[in-house]
Amino acid sequence: MRILHLGDVMGRAGRTAISETLPRLRNEWRLDFVVVNGENCTNGMGLSGDHARLLLDAGADCLTLGDHAFDQKDMMQFIEREPRIIRPLNYAKTAPGRGFRLFAAPGGRKVLVAQVLGQVFMKRAFDDPFSAIEQVLRAHPLGGQAQAVIVDMHCEATSEKMAMGHFCDGRASLVVGTHTHVPTADAQILPGGTGYLTDAGMCGDYNSVIGMDKAEPMRRFVTGMGKERFSPATGPATLSGIFVETDDRTGKAKDLRMVRVGGRLEQAAP
Structure with a gap:
């Protein structure tokens, strides 16, 4: 199966890049399934219903969220x-929606997507992500x-993402980190056969500070004082993520x- 996972969609620039580019990629790369993290799609903070529809209409099969x-x-x-939208498994016991779902793919195949x-x-003390994902993996054995x-691992710490990759090795097709908006260069297939990437990066304008217009973050770093609200950068966006081909x-x-x-940041296609 040919699967694409795209990192956090950041504001209008990210939405535009998805709507203009993803339909072409689905066709040219013969993708069977596409996951998009929509966590920062609406003004850099969260995802609205209207913007969720835009991402789904552009060709996403599943949208993940985050904190x-x-x-x-x-x-x-x-x-x-x-x-087709899932929120983190360990967000809160009373949160609406679900933290995992089994999706249909071409040829009668099934794809499980989960997020922790x-x-x-x-900033918040969330429940243990390892015990949360353990229950899902046991109930849905790979193959x-x-x-x-x-598995979309949404978190700050590189070490915690790596630990999740090894925890799921041999039981997941792909473990990919999201949240930090900075793509890492450590894509690898772990010993048990699980594809892994510490962070997929963002779908947004990289002439920015993690997707935000540079002026206000730089002012706060230099002076320690804020003047305006953060706003997403609006220049040309790069779609960032990971492509994995699995054995059915x-x-x-x-x-x-x-x-x-x-x-x-454009590079050669898969």
């Missing part, structure tokens, strides 16, 4: 009506009920490539 899952209040109701939030350096399993029999990764399309 800003419900910053846009309409998502509280929208996620209950739209099964890390605990290290995060059995699910022909592919994708085992569900394990057999090819893995980093993706940078458009904007400032």
Whole structure:
């Protein structure tokens, strides 16, 4: 199965890049399944229902969220009506929506997508992500009920993301980190056959400070004082993420490539 996972969509620039580019990529790369992290799609904070529809209409099969899952209040109701959006498993026991779902893919195949939030350096104390994902992986063995399993690990700490990759090795097709908006260069297939990348980066304008217009973050770093609200940068966006091709029999990764399309970081296609 040919799967694409794109990192955090950042503001209008990221939305535009998705809507203008993803339909072409689905066709040219013969993608079977696409996951997009929509966590910062709406003004850099959360995802609205209207913007969720835009990403889904552009070709995303599943949208993941993160610690800003419900910053846009309409998502509280929208996620209950739209099964293609999942929020973190360990967000809160009373949160609407679900933290994992089994999706249909071409040829009668099934793809499990799950998301967890890390605990290290995060602003809120979330439940243990390892025990949360353990229950899901046990109930959906790779190569059995699910022909592919994708885990979106949304957190700050590189070490925690790496630990999750090894924890899921041999039981997931792909473990990919999101949240920091900076793409890493460590794409690899782990010993047990799980594709891994510490952070997919963002789909946004990289002439920025992690997707935000440079002026206000730089002012705060230099002076220690804020003057204005942060606002997403609006220049040309780069789609950043990871491409994985899996073995339909085992569900394990057999090819893995980093993706940078458009904007400032473009590289060769898979």
